[in-house]
Amino acid sequence: MTKQHANWSPYDNNGGTCVAIAGSDYCVIAADTRMSTGYSILSRDYSKIHNCKADKAVLSSSGFQADVKALQKVLKSRHLVYQHQHNKQMSCPAMAQLLSNTLYFKRFFPYYAFNVLGGLDEEGKGCVFTYDAVGSYEKVGYSAQGSGSTLIMPFLDNQLKSPSPLLLPAQDAITPLSEPEAVDLVKTVFASATERDIYTGDKLEIMILKADGIRTEVMELRKTLSECWQHTLSIVLIRISTLGSLCYLELCLKFSCVVNRFSFSYL
Amino acid sequence: MKLDTSGFETSMPTIGFGSSNDMLDGFSTVPSFDLPRTTDFDGFQKEAVQMVKPARGTTTLAFIFKEGVMVAADSRASMGGYISSQSVKKIIEINPYMLGTMAGGAADCQFWHRNLGIKCRLHELANKRRISVSGASKLLANMLYSYRGMGLSVGTMIAGWDETGPGLYYVDNEGGRLKGDRFSVGSGSPYAYGVLDSGYKFDMSVEEASELARRSIYHATFRDGASGGVASVYHVGPNGWKKLSGDDVGELHYHYYPVPPAIAEQVMEEAAAE
Numbered sequence: 001m002t003k004q005h006a007n008w009s010p011y012d013n014n015g016g017t018c019v020a021i022a023g024s025d026y027c028v029i030a031a032d033t034r035m036s037t038g039y040s041i042l043s044r045d046y047s048k049i050h051n052c053k054a055d056k057a058v059l060s061s062s063g064f065q066a067d068v069k070a071l072q073k074v075l076k077s078r079h080l081v082y083q084h085q086h087n088k089q090m091s092c093p094a095m096a097q098l099l100s101n102t103l104y105f106k107r108f109f110p111y112y113a114f115n116v117l118g119g120l121d122e123e124g125k126g127c128v129f130t131y132d133a134v135g136s137y138e139k140v141g142y143s144a145q146g147s148g149s150t151l152i153m154p155f156l157d158n159q160l161k162s163p164s165p166l167l168l169p170a171q172d173a174i175t176p177l178s179e180p181e182a183v184d185l186v187k188t189v190f191a192s193a194t195e196r197d198i199y200t201g202d203k204l205e206i207m208i209l210k211a212d213g214i215r216t217e218v219m220e221l222r223k224t225l226s227e228c229w230q231h232t233l234s235i236v237l238i239r240i241s242t243l244g245s246l247c248y249l250e251l252c253l254k255f256s257c258v259v260n261r262f263s264f265s266y267l
Numbered sequence: 268m269k270l271d272t273s274g275f276e277t278s279m280p281t282i283g284f285g286s287s288n289d290m291l292d293g294f295s296t297v298p299s300f301d302l303p304r305t306t307d308f309d310g311f312q313k314e315a316v317q318m319v320k321p322a323r324g325t326t327t328l329a330f331i332f333k334e335g336v337m338v339a340a341d342s343r344a345s346m347g348g349y350i351s352s353q354s355v356k357k358i359i360e361i362n363p364y365m366l367g368t369m370a371g372g373a374a375d376c377q378f379w380h381r382n383l384g385i386k387c388r389l390h391e392l393a394n395k396r397r398i399s400v401s402g403a404s405k406l407l408a409n410m411l412y413s414y415r416g417m418g419l420s421v422g423t424m425i426a427g428w429d430e431t432g433p434g435l436y437y438v439d440n441e442g443g444r445l446k447g448d449r450f451s452v453g454s455g456s457p458y459a460y461g462v463l464d465s466g467y468k469f470d471m472s473v474e475e476a477s478e479l480a481r482r483s484i485y486h487a488t489f490r491d492g493a494s495g496g497v498a499s500v501y502h503v504g505p506n507g508w509k510k511l512s513g514d515d516v517g518e519l520h521y522h523y524y525p526v527p528p529a530i531a532e533q534v535m536e537e538a539a540a541e
Contacts, residue, residue: 009314010303080405104378108417109303110315130352136344136373138352150349164354166497168513 008150011064011112012037016048017148019186020062020118021160022126022141026179026210028184029118031060032148032194033203033223044202044223044247054079055089056209057119059099062146071111074102077216092119096129096137103135110134114145124211139165147194148200155189183208187219194221282361312418324493326455327357327368328483329424329435331448332471336426336433336503338366339480341455341488341516342496344373362387364507365403365427371420371440373376379421383407400427400434401533404444412442422452428503455494457489462486473502477511485523488516 018031035046050059050072057205059075061068078098082090090098096117103111115131130143141162163171177185186206194201204219304313317423327340340357343350357369359380367383369376386406390398398406404425411421421440428434437445437452451459462483471479477500484498498519500511512520 011315100374100377104374106301107313107374107378107419108300108315132346132351132374134372134374135285136355136377138355140352140354164513164515166354166356166498166499166513167515168499168510 006203010109011067013063013112013147014042014065015147016062017144017152017190017193017197017200018048018062018114018116018147019144019152019156019189020060020116020128020142021156021177021182021186022105022118022128022129023177023179023182025120025124025127026182026208027056027058027118027120027126027128028179028182028186028206028208029060029116030190030204030206031057031062031146032200033067033205034199034201036146036199039198041202047205049205049207050074050075051080051207051214052095052118053089054095055091056211056214057090057092057095058207058209058214059115059117059119060145061113061115063114069113070112071102071113071115092117092121092127092129095119096127096139098130099129100135100137103131103133107134114149115145118146118209118212120209126209144189146200148190148197151193151196152189155192156185159185171251179208179210183217190219190221272523290385309418310332316418322333325357325370325453326451326457326459326484326487326491326494327370327424327453328449328451328459328480329368329426330450330463330467330476331433331435332467332469332476334471334473334476334502334504335428336366336435337476337480337500338368338424338426338503338508339484339498339500340368341484343488343494345493350495352535353494358499360508361403361425361427361507362397364397364429364503365400365425366501366503366508368409368426368452370422370423375419375440376420377422378386379407379410379419380423382410383425397429399429399431400425400436401426401429401446404434404436404438408438408442408444411438411440415440415442424450424452426503428505428507433503451483451487452486453494455484455491458490459483473511477502481512481514481519482523485516485519 012082015036016034020029029049031048033045033047034041035043048060048062052059052075079090099115099117110133112133114133117129119127121127128140128143129137129142130145131137142156142160144156183206190204201221202223204221206217208215303311324343324345325341326497329336329338338358342353342355342357344352344355355373359367359369361367361380361384367380383403387398387403411419417438423438425436425438435447437447437450449463451463466479480500481498488494495516497511497513498516499510500510
């Protein structure tokens with residue numbers, strides 16, 4: 001009897017990209033808001049960023065959003081237990097270790113989540129921790145994870161190349177950029193990634209953490225391959241339809257709506 | 268006198284169902300992992316590992332010489348064909364006199380070394396003296412043996428200095444444990460062995476040994492795509508370990524093989540003549 005291969009997989013990839021940059025007194029965490037499955041868009045307004053409420057630690061995850069949701073809940077409950085036991089909130093490096101352990105506890109049935117944790121450490125300096133799916137982690141100056149990460153990381157390496165923390169004599173890994181420059185860089189990087197990655201787009205959510213609080217910015221990104229074409233097409237279709245009947249107009253509008261729902265359209 | 272049998276508690280991993288919430292208990296027993304309820308565990312693991320592509324790939328080496336143990340490693344982590352990081356810490360400081368190296372799965376090595384560090388500390392507190400390198404490597408090997416066949420990927424060396432002098436053990440995910448004087452582990456190890464074995468002498472000074480270690484790592488990163496980044500070199504002596512150097516391998520290349528200035532001048536002349 002031939003071995004039957006499973007045709008149901010417990011995993012799915014919902015796409016999306018997350019980026020974080022650490023500065024001398026700030027940390028910027030950004031993620032797009034598109035959630036897809038295969039070639040379809042499930043949502044254009046789904047937030048991948050989760051505020052751990054742990055004294056300035058923010059988690060951003062791409063991958064399989066159901067696993068991400070479960071991971072966020074587990075983290076929240078473990079953080080709550082910590083607060084009860086220690087009467088204080090977790091620091092960002094502590095949260096980083098907790099996340100690593102939480103991911104590793106599912107080593108044989110991993111969370112399909114690619115995480116970036118950003119926050120401020122005890123001295124108020126920005127810190128970014130980047131993870132793989134089973135919990136190996138590293139403190140870095142900047143990171144990108146998700147479907148657009150291979151497009152974004154080389155650009156960040158070029159713009160923010162920070163010396164490796166392993167070099168001796170040691171050199172500081174924190175980027176010298178100011179906060180507005182870092183936010184600008186993030187917007188640029190996402191605009192470019194949206195051009196070439198079908199799973200990245202719609203809106204960009206940016207969270208800026210500083211000692212005095214968290215600020216959120218939202219920026220619009222490209223929704224289809226070429227929005228200007230879609231706009232032109234709809235105008236042309238309406239023009240044509242004025243010569244014909246009303247049902248023709250309806251058909252054209254329906255077409256542009258269907259096009260709206262496909263992340264990969266031939267326009 | 269109650270013997271310390273905490274090392275013996277690791278004989279069987281507890282299977283997922285009915286597990287207590289041991290996340291709060293600490294690490295004195297085997298951490299119980301959620302296992303997927305599938306008839307084909309191996310096939311599932313293969314697929315899961317292929318999908319999540321955990322970070323791996325490396326060159327690490329360690330050798331014993333007259334003045335102690337020299338430990339060196341690169342710092343590249345690759346996920347499939349993508350370099351996920353050039354600055355991974357592959358030499359893990361278990362405690363001030365013992366080092367562990369990381370090769371194979373990054374998460375596996377990080378987690379189990381941390382677990383080993385905890386166990387070593389508990390041993391110190393329970394027995395009022397430091398654990399030997401032999402004992403530490405045995406703890407790790409036993410722990411890994413209980414997860415044998417489940418797809419962990421750990422190829423580590425435990426290097427340290429205890430009462431019997433310098434100690435070096437190689438431990439892998441099959442539960443194998445070997446005592447030796449020279450080891451190199453990882454995808455770049457054949458290249459590192461070539462340089463290490465040809466240059467090795469027991470009577471070396473610390474500088475000579477560190478230079479040998481650095482060169483071996485550099486040559487491995489030169490030829491192996493999965494190794495690169497920063498070559499770190501540590502020395503373990505009677506007073507504990509000390510980091511000797513951390514050099515970017517790209518810069519090491521030009522340090523060992525500088526571009527001859529004559530050729531550059533020739534090119535400049537040709538360009539000026541045009």
